[in-house]
Amino acid sequence: MKIVDKLKKEKVSISFEFFPPKTKELEDSLFKTIEELKPINPTFVSVTYGAGGSTREKTRDIVKKIHEETNLTVMAHLTCVGHSKQEIKQILEDYKNIGIENILALRGDIPLSFDKKDIPLDGCKHAFELVSLIKDNFGDYFCIAVASYPEGHPESPNLERDIYYFKQKVEAGADFSITQMFFDNSYFYDFLDRCTKAGVNIPIIPGIMPITNFNQIRKFASLCGATIPEDVVKLFEKYADNPEETKKIGIEFATKQCEDLLKNGVKGLHFYTLNKSDATIKIYNNIKALL
Ligand SMILES: NC(=O)C1=CN([C@@H]2O[C@H](COP(=O)(O)OP(=O)(O)OC[C@H]3O[C@@H](n4cnc5c(N)ncnc54)[C@H](O)[C@@H]3O)[C@@H](O)[C@H]2O)C=CC1
Numbered sequence: 205m206k207i208v209d210k211l212k213k214e215k216v217s218i219s220f221e222f223f224p225p226k227t228k229e230l231e232d233s234l235f236k237t238i239e240e241l242k243p244i245n246p247t248f249v250s251v252t253y254g255a256g257g258s259t260r261e262k263t264r265d266i267v268k269k270i271h272e273e274t275n276l277t278v279m280a281h282l283t284c285v286g287h288s289k290q291e292i293k294q295i296l297e298d299y300k301n302i303g304i305e306n307i308l309a310l311r312g313d314i315p316l317s318f319d320k321k322d323i324p325l326d327g328c329k330h331a332f333e334l335v336s337l338i339k340d341n342f343g344d345y346f347c348i349a350v351a352s353y354p355e356g357h358p359e360s361p362n363l364e365r366d367i368y369y370f371k372q373k374v375e376a377g378a379d380f381s382i383t384q385m386f387f388d389n390s391y392f393y394d395f396l397d398r399c400t401k402a403g404v405n406i407p408i409i410p411g412i413m414p415i416t417n418f419n420q421i422r423k424f425a426s427l428c429g430a431t432i433p434e435d436v437v438k439l440f441e442k443y444a445d446n447p448e449e450t451k452k453i454g455i456e457f458a459t460k461q462c463e464d465l466l467k468n469g470v471k472g473l474h475f476y477t478l479n480k481s482d483a484t485i486k487i488y489n490n491i492k493a494l495l
């Protein structure tokens with residue numbers, strides 16, 4: 205089923221993101237995580253797409269397996285960097301054949317090792333071109349999601365231009381959006397105001413990253429251009445040598461963040477699970493009375 209149609213029926217949607225596991229053991233562990241998260245009855249789950257090429261087939265295999273072995277609605281991430289239009293069309297055709305109706309259309313991260321010669325001449329340079337390609341070739345078959353950036357994408361020259369590019373994706377046919385992680389809700393509320401002013405009115409679901417390993421998340425957040433406020437850094441640094449305590453305050457922090465978002469009327473929460481269930485389940489149990 206198309207996610208955008210499910211969103212219309214839900215008061216608050218809950219969704220989970222996974223990445224393609226690298227080994228058979230990690231794959232078994234992911235499917236155990238999925239079993240543990242199933243009772244929450246998520247509106248959808250999504251599977252990321254490796255930018256370097258290595259996990260690209262993996263995304264398709266995991267998406268197919270979730271679709272065939274569970275009753276979950278699954279969305280495949282698809283990045284266009286490094287693909288020709290012909291390759292993209294083949295990937296989409298394959299998703300259509302296996303019954304996948306939801307695609308997160310991304311440009312993708314440009315790997316550091318990327319050489320200009322790896323960029324196909326007839327590829328899509330920006331995500332809005334991928335959205336157009338999907339619409340031009342598949343009409344309304346796919347429900348299309350796109351990424352958005354409460355603090356702006358790191359490569360955007362300024363926030364005005366960032367909203368302009370986001371609007372371009374919406375005008376090309378995006379049905380809804382999931383945001384980059386953020387650790388201060390005021391960025392998200394300001395972003396929603398700017399979207400309203402720009403006339404963007406598709407559903408925007410905040411992406412929530414529970415901090416369970418501070419150094420890992422700090423590194424990733426910095427790459428994404430997501431600010432971790434100084435007082436939050438201090439709090440986690442205090443427990444740098446204590447993984448149990450870090451996890452506990454990470455769950456508390458994400459719980460407070462979600463509570464505030466729900467009080468302010470968000471219609472969905474998308475959790476970056478990193479293929480683990482325990483932090484997400486604890487946060488969900490803490491907030492479920494508000495859903
Ligand atoms: N691999 C995955 O599963 C996921 C990847 N991402 C990340 O999303 C990010 C980029 O993807 P998108 O947001 O889809 O890309 P995008 O194409 O919307 O934007 C990427 C950058 O390109 C620039 N840009 C966009 N349209 C432009 C235009 N018409 N002219 C000139 N510049 C333009 C913007 O400044 C922006 O900074 C990456 O960092 C990606 O890895 C996010 C979620 C999941």
Ligand SMILES: Nc1nc(=O)c2c([nH]1)NC[C@@H]1CN(c3ccc(C(=O)N[C@@H](CCC(=O)O)C(=O)O)cc3)CN21
Nearest residue numbers: 221223252313383384385411420421424427428476478
């Ligand atoms: N720029 C960007 N690229 C992405 O791929 C991406 C985003 N932003 N934002 C939303 C989600 C979040 N994603 C993430 C976030 C963190 C890790 C991460 O910390 N990975 C670990 C390995 C995880 C593990 O094996 O347990 C790492 O060290 O890179 C990965 C993907 C994927 N998505």
